[in-house]
Amino acid sequence: MTAILGGGISGLSAAYYCLENSKIGSVALYESSKHLGGWIKSITTPSGVIFEKGPRTIRLGNKAAQNTLMLIEKLNLNSKIIPIKWNHPAYSNRLIYANETLHVLPNNVTNLFKIQEPFNRRLISIAWNEVRVPKEINEDESIYSFTERRLGKDVADFLISPLISGICAGNAKEISVKFLMKNGFEYEQKYGSITKGIVLNLMRHLLSNFKTNSHKEKELTTDLINRAKVEKWFAWGLHGGLEQLPIALKNNLNSNSNIKIYKNTPCEQLTFKPGVAELLTNGKVEKYCKVISSISAKSLAPLLEKQHPQLAQEIKTIPFVTVAVVNLRYSENILPLEAFGLLVPPNENLPILGIVFDSSIFKKDSSTVLTVMMGGVWFDKYFGDNPTNEHFLSTAVNQTKSILNMKKDPVEYDVTVLKDCIPQYVVGHYQKVQRIQNYISAHKIPLALCGSSFDGIGLNDVILSAKKAVSHIA
Template sequence: MSKAILGGGLSGLSAAYYLSKNLPNQSLTLIEASGRTGGWIKSNLRENGIIFEQGPRTIRPRGAAGQNTLQLIEDLGLSDKIIPILSNSPAAKNRMIYAKGGLHMVPSSLGALFKKQEPFTKPLISYLLNDLKTGRKRVQDESIYDFIDRRFGEEVADYLISPLICGVCAGNAKEISVKFLMKELFEYEQKYGSVSGGIARNLFTTSKKSKILSKLSQRAKREKWNIYSFTDGCETLPVALRDSIIGNNVNIILNTECKEIVTDKNKIILHLSDNKTNNVDHLISAVPSTNLGSLVEKQHPELAHFLKKLVKNVSVAVVNLHFAKDVLKNAAFGLLVAPREHLPILGIIYDSCCFPKNSTGTVLTVMMGGHWFQHYFGENPEETLLLDTALSQLKQILHINDAPIQFKVNVLHHCLPQYVIGHNDSLLNINNYINKNKLPMSICGASYHGVGINDVILSAKNAVHHLTTSAN
């Protein structure tokens, strides 16, 4: 019995980890097209211990998915490498929006709901009360922008939700499905007629007894973690996963591209680069759905159609900058830019405020492009264009005129999937096709059940759980 995992990003590594734990005596192979594992997570260590995160940089501890990641971290022996941002720290409380040509603090307290605060023209409570007056609209799905605009007003959609979507998936809130981030609120409206009505009806509902928390989850709850990372950067996690699966006899094959996937009764035939093939009894695909669609298209055109329709992927430019002195006026996590400002950047992260190092200066990361990448930068922009754009935006928004003493420019091509309207229906079609045709294949990763670190790890765990339980 042999199984393969296609894709060596965080989801593929996690799938290999859980498979090796559940099926210790089976032959497991992980195939990765590039020369490294870890996918988009990459921590670039610089002089004086400074870390330039070129991809995801923080993890949330809450919810079932967050608890699952903490359990994984504990099992990998990484607990002592965590550095948390506590809920009472400036990096947790202070988050800003750039709108109407200026910086504005996102309201973070109950009292702030009753005060008029720029860029809003009314106290936030008045927008929340609008939900009580708004009737229900019967729809299967809609954009998160339209849902928020309809229930809470245009300003909430423009100045809270649209920047939030830029920060989460570098996307356009007018195209992203409401079920991506607000499925429960949407279902409250559809069932009870309003969001507030649904919240009120479910406020005292007895929830299922939660499972016993891991020691690390208990610590996170006790210490009130807001988010966290690792002392050597987020890449600590995929590196530990890689080392663990190698120790569990998983064969990792790098620099090997899959050209085509063929199903033959109860087998999967992987046609690889250099005219090699690999026959396995089950495949877990952890590559983007669009890539998987191209690989199965010859034999399964209908499945390929569903896979390619599921998401579109956008590119993000990441510019890491280290300044010799403190160039920030206040401590915060950072800022997001409202898309209606029509600027080429998505946001700026204050790395040195989030995770201070024992060195002087300021570290910032400017995130650019996303849904608007080609509009502002074309297909393959020069590094100088991206650096100059980042510096000019820092000058405009934060009034920083200093030149950086270190910098790193990186483009993450087609890195973030966009869960557009109808995503859930397309996902159902994919799973139905796989089950109906009894394909020996499982899917996991950022294309399907969430784009965050917690999401892709849990996606991999669930895929492995379904495979191992159905086999018994």
């Protein structure tokens, strides 16, 4: 029997893949709270508008994204998909608020040949200059340092820094370059230049088109994946909110007699013996063959500390940040243009990370729905130890008024604080994860890891990590 720790999207996915695998028998899933689905939560307001507390869309573009679409198809959620295509304003218009002005990021080839604020040069010149930047041999470095060194300070300040704060609520001067620009980093190490690496790999890709697709690639072809390619999806959401995904997983699991789900049941300690994993919960020891942990590194480390202090120490040093989410609805359209939203560079010293234009992404009526994100690595700086919901709300409303240059007040709102919700992949993170995996392997611990703490924070990443964890123990 296999135990799964955590009932977030990764834990639910792990349970699903376990039951799908004939080599794995029955499963027990332990969730410390009463809620399944983790940070994915969709609230319907009295007016019928959906407020998303976590992610609202899932991007396409790689094998992890295709794997998620395969899961969606198996869960019969096809009819609930809301495609966001490449020509949608939410894709083409991305805004940066810098120097007290909203700027549209370059979104076509023509703009690359213009000097477009907040950048101080033609962006096409970046590639030409980057080729001539000397190579530096590094095992890792911050994404800010890498970008500033190779692409320029303006790109680091006005593109990469707000992007990092928007994706993981982190500081680009601390986050590993491998988090977002792994290929670019590897191109420098291998070819001496990002531009050279892109060109050489493009040539290889063009040559490979003359060869027959591998069997593996064919396995990742389904009706839904083909539809997404033909219709040129950029991303997608779900009718009823993204929480429909964990709800569908939960319903699927509940219909299977080979799984037991224990809510409000935290694991208190893990002990491993030859061929047995002992799980202490509610003062009682339960024995399992193997354990899959999808809980955060912050929650996992104390469970291992007594028996494996070295492993626990590595795991506990993965930092997390807290994000405040304020959802706002206005009775009319107040947006300056249709866009995915806006990001605020950290050097603007404003108390928000960005604003998502939900009603632009998913158009329903003439009202405006926004999500304001605050805090992250700067939570204490702007909000201190015990901020109130009223403080978050007033900050969100006032910043929205200032940035969007309007005077309206929201007619509906909701405030949520997501404590320790996003792990920070700081410089050295990937080496740390390798040490963690090496320790588990060397000590033959029947433990597999998945979730956002180790190999990617996106929904596609954590779902694929669950699938890999199941394959690892099968």
